[in-house]
Amino acid sequence: MEYTHLGRSGLxxxxxxxxxxxxxxxxxxxxxRTIMDRAHEHGINFFDTANVYGTRQGESSTEEIIGRWFAAGGGRREKTVLATKTYLPTGDRPNERFLSALQIRRSCEASLKRLRTDHIDVYQMHHIDRNTPWEEIWEAFTVLRQQGKVLYFGSSNFAGWHIAQAQEAARSRHFLGLVSEQSIYNLLNRWVELEVLPAARAYGLGVIPWGPLAGGVLGGVLRKQKEGGSSRGSTGRSASTLAEHRDTIEAYEKLCADLGEDPAHVGLAWLLAQDGVTGPVVGPRTAEQLDGSLRALQITLDDGTLAELDKLFPPPGPNGAKPAPEAYAW
Structure with missing residues (x-):
C-alpha cells in the first residue's frame, strides 16, 4: 500500500x-465486515462514511455496522483513520440538518455513539451551508476539538471560493481549518480542476475524489454488457450518462484494452496521478472488488497515455488545458 499525508496535516x-x-x-x-477486514489486510487505513449512509427503514445504518465491527476488537479502531460527515437531514425536526452549532454538536454525539468510538479522526461537512456564518461553524468545531471528540476537519462538495472562505475564517481564529476536500472527480467530470483543485493546493487540503468511476460507467461497462454480465454503469442515472458518452466510452475501453488493463483500474490510476489528489474513494460491494482496485496503485500512466485520455475526456473550459482563469478567459 502507498501512503501520503492528508493535505498539509501530519496524518x-x-x-x-x-x-x-x-x-x-x-x-x-x-x-x-469482511470488506473492512480485507481493507486492513491490504494496508488501507482510511475509511470514509457519513451519518446518513445505510439509513433505509428497518436496516442498520452504516455507522452502526462500522461501530459493531470496531467493538469486535483486534485493534480495528486503532488501525483506522475514521472519517464521517454531517449536514444532510437525519430527521424531520428543523435542527436535524445543516451546520448550526446545535446540529453539529448533536450530530457528532450521535455519530460517536453509533460508531462506538470516543473520537472521529476527520469530521467532514457534507455540503456548504450558506445560512450559517463561519464564525459559528468554527466555534462549534473548536469546541469538539478541545473536547477530544474530533481531530481534523474536512469539507465535501465545496466550491473553490467556499474553501477560501472557510480557511480565511479559520486563520482569523488561529485554527488549523480544513485538511481535506471530498469532491466528485473522474475522467467524465473534471470541473474541480478549474477552481477546487487550485484552491485545495493553495490552502494545503488533500483532495479525496468520490464517484471515481462515474457510477460504473468508467468501469468497463460496455465490455461487461458484451459478456452478458450486469453492471452498475448500465442502470439508473449511469445509463443516461453512458448513452450520452457511448462513443467516448467505447474509445476509452479500447485504449485500456490496448494497455492490457481494466478500465476501472485505469480510471483510478489517472486520479492517483493528478496533483493534489490524496486518494479516490472506492466503494466495493464485495471483497473481490476491493482486491481488484489495488491494481490501480501499480499502474503508471506515461505522458502519451495521459495525453490520449485528455483527448477523450478534455479538461473543462474552452481553453481547458490551462488553469483558471485562462481556461475560460484570454
Whole structure:
C-alpha cells in the first residue's frame, strides 16, 4: 500500500480510501465486515462514511455496522483513520440538518455513539451551508476539538471560493481549518480542476475524489454488457450518462484494452496521478472488488497515455488545458 499525508496535516493515510456507502444497503453486514477486514489486510487505513449512509427503514445504518465491527476488537479502531460527515437531514425536526452549532454538536454525539468510538479522526461537512456564518461553524468545531471528540476537519462538495472562505475564517481564529476536500472527480467530470483543485493546493487540503468511476460507467461497462454480465454503469442515472458518452466510452475501453488493463483500474490510476489528489474513494460491494482496485496503485500512466485520455475526456473550459482563469478567459 502507498501512503501520503492528508493535505498539509501530519496524518498519514492510504492512497485508496475505503468508501462504505454500500454497507447495510447493497452489502450485508457480514460482507461489510469482511470488506473492512480485507481493507486492513491490504494496508488501507482510511475509511470514509457519513451519518446518513445505510439509513433505509428497518436496516442498520452504516455507522452502526462500522461501530459493531470496531467493538469486535483486534485493534480495528486503532488501525483506522475514521472519517464521517454531517449536514444532510437525519430527521424531520428543523435542527436535524445543516451546520448550526446545535446540529453539529448533536450530530457528532450521535455519530460517536453509533460508531462506538470516543473520537472521529476527520469530521467532514457534507455540503456548504450558506445560512450559517463561519464564525459559528468554527466555534462549534473548536469546541469538539478541545473536547477530544474530533481531530481534523474536512469539507465535501465545496466550491473553490467556499474553501477560501472557510480557511480565511479559520486563520482569523488561529485554527488549523480544513485538511481535506471530498469532491466528485473522474475522467467524465473534471470541473474541480478549474477552481477546487487550485484552491485545495493553495490552502494545503488533500483532495479525496468520490464517484471515481462515474457510477460504473468508467468501469468497463460496455465490455461487461458484451459478456452478458450486469453492471452498475448500465442502470439508473449511469445509463443516461453512458448513452450520452457511448462513443467516448467505447474509445476509452479500447485504449485500456490496448494497455492490457481494466478500465476501472485505469480510471483510478489517472486520479492517483493528478496533483493534489490524496486518494479516490472506492466503494466495493464485495471483497473481490476491493482486491481488484489495488491494481490501480501499480499502474503508471506515461505522458502519451495521459495525453490520449485528455483527448477523450478534455479538461473543462474552452481553453481547458490551462488553469483558471485562462481556461475560460484570454
Amino acid at each position: 498519514t493515510v492510504s492512497r485508496l480510501v475505503l468508501g462504505t456507502m454500500n454497507f447495510g444497503t447493497e452489502t450485508s453486514e457480514e460482507d461489510s
